[in-house]
Amino acid sequence: MQRGEDFAIEYGETQLMVSWANRSEQALATLACQRVAMDGGHMLIGGLGMGFTLGAALAVLPASASVVVAELVPKVVEWAKGPLAHMFGAALDDPRVTVEIGDVHDMIAGASEHYDAILLDVDNGPDGLISLANDRLYCNWGLRSAYAALRPGGVLAIWSGYPQHDFADRLENVGFIVEEVIMRTGERGQGARHVIWLGTRERQ
Numbered sequence: 001m002q003r004g005e006d007f008a009i010e011y012g013e014t015q016l017m018v019s020w021a022n023r024s025e026q027a028l029a030t031l032a033c034q035r036v037a038m039d040g041g042h043m044l045i046g047g048l049g050m051g052f053t054l055g056a057a058l059a060v061l062p063a064s065a066s067v068v069v070a071e072l073v074p075k076v077v078e079w080a081k082g083p084l085a086h087m088f089g090a091a092l093d094d095p096r097v098t099v100e101i102g103d104v105h106d107m108i109a110g111a112s113e114h115y116d117a118i119l120l121d122v123d124n125g126p127d128g129l130i131s132l133a134n135d136r137l138y139c140n141w142g143l144r145s146a147y148a149a150l151r152p153g154g155v156l157a158i159w160s161g162y163p164q165h166d167f168a169d170r171l172e173n174v175g176f177i178v179e180e181v182i183m184r185t186g187e188r189g190q191g192a193r194h195v196i197w198l199g200t201r202e203r204q
Contacts, residue, residue, distance in 0.1 A: 007084060009049065009076070017049045019087065021185040024159060024194035025049065025121060026056035031181060031198060032117045032157040033060045040064040041116035044149075046104030046137075048076050051088040053121055053159075058094055067097050070104035072122070077101065105137055111149035118146055121159040126167050138167070143174040147201055156199040163195050171199040 001008045007019040017025070029045075038061050045053055048071040057067060071077055077099060080088050091097060100107070104122060126138035136142045138158075146156045156176065160167075163182065171178045176199030185191030 002083070007050065007087075009079075019050060021191060022050070022052040023185055024183050024196065025052040027181070027183060028119055028121060028157050028159045028196055029053045029057035030060060031196060032119055032155045033057060035198060035200060036116050036153060036155045038062060038065045038116055041066075042114060043067045043117045043119065044104065044107060044115050045069045046118070046120040047071065047122040048080060048099065049121060050084055051080060051091055053119060054097070055089070055091050057119075058091055058096065061096065063096070065096055067094075068107070069097065069099045070102055070107050071099060072101070072103055074101050105134075105142070105145075108137075108142075108149045109145050113148070113151045115150055115154060117155045117157065118150060119157045119159075126158070126160060126164055138170075140170065140174065143171060143176075143199075147174050147176065147199075150201045152201055153203040154201050156197075156201075158197045158199075160195040160197070162193065167197060171197060174199075175202070176200060177202060 001010055008015055009017045043057060043065065045067060048069050054069060080092060092099065108118065120137060123134050150156060168178045168180050179198040181196045181198065182193055185194060
């Protein structure tokens, strides 16, 4: 959807992302990168969206890092190269970036100690699913798959449009060291509250 210079990505009547509020989407990347060494490392981003998470990651990652973005919907990639291209800048042409059309779940499930960071922004949160099938990302066995896909010391970062009181416990039960960051979408403490969970796999 477009109104003037503002854009929104919607699924049915559910608003997934807007161009005018992106602090938490950027923080998803910057907070993860602060907690893991990415020199020569591999990052997986679930969900291309409007490119805010990808852009924030590229701004801080070294030239030796690599980023794979898993996007399930081909149309989103078309928008990134079309009406939303001004938001992406040169991000999709960055040599560190590969965009894969596919389900991020499959990329996680097929990996073993491969990624240094996995960033998930594919729903409005673990309890705000676009598709019920996405619960396999956030359920106990899905989180165990993410844990196994991370290298020791790696970070799983998950974005949510609202708090979920028991999700940090679910991450801890899998074995992650958990931080929960609550932030407003606007400056000076204004706007809606979004949540980022950061789960770190212990170093061996």
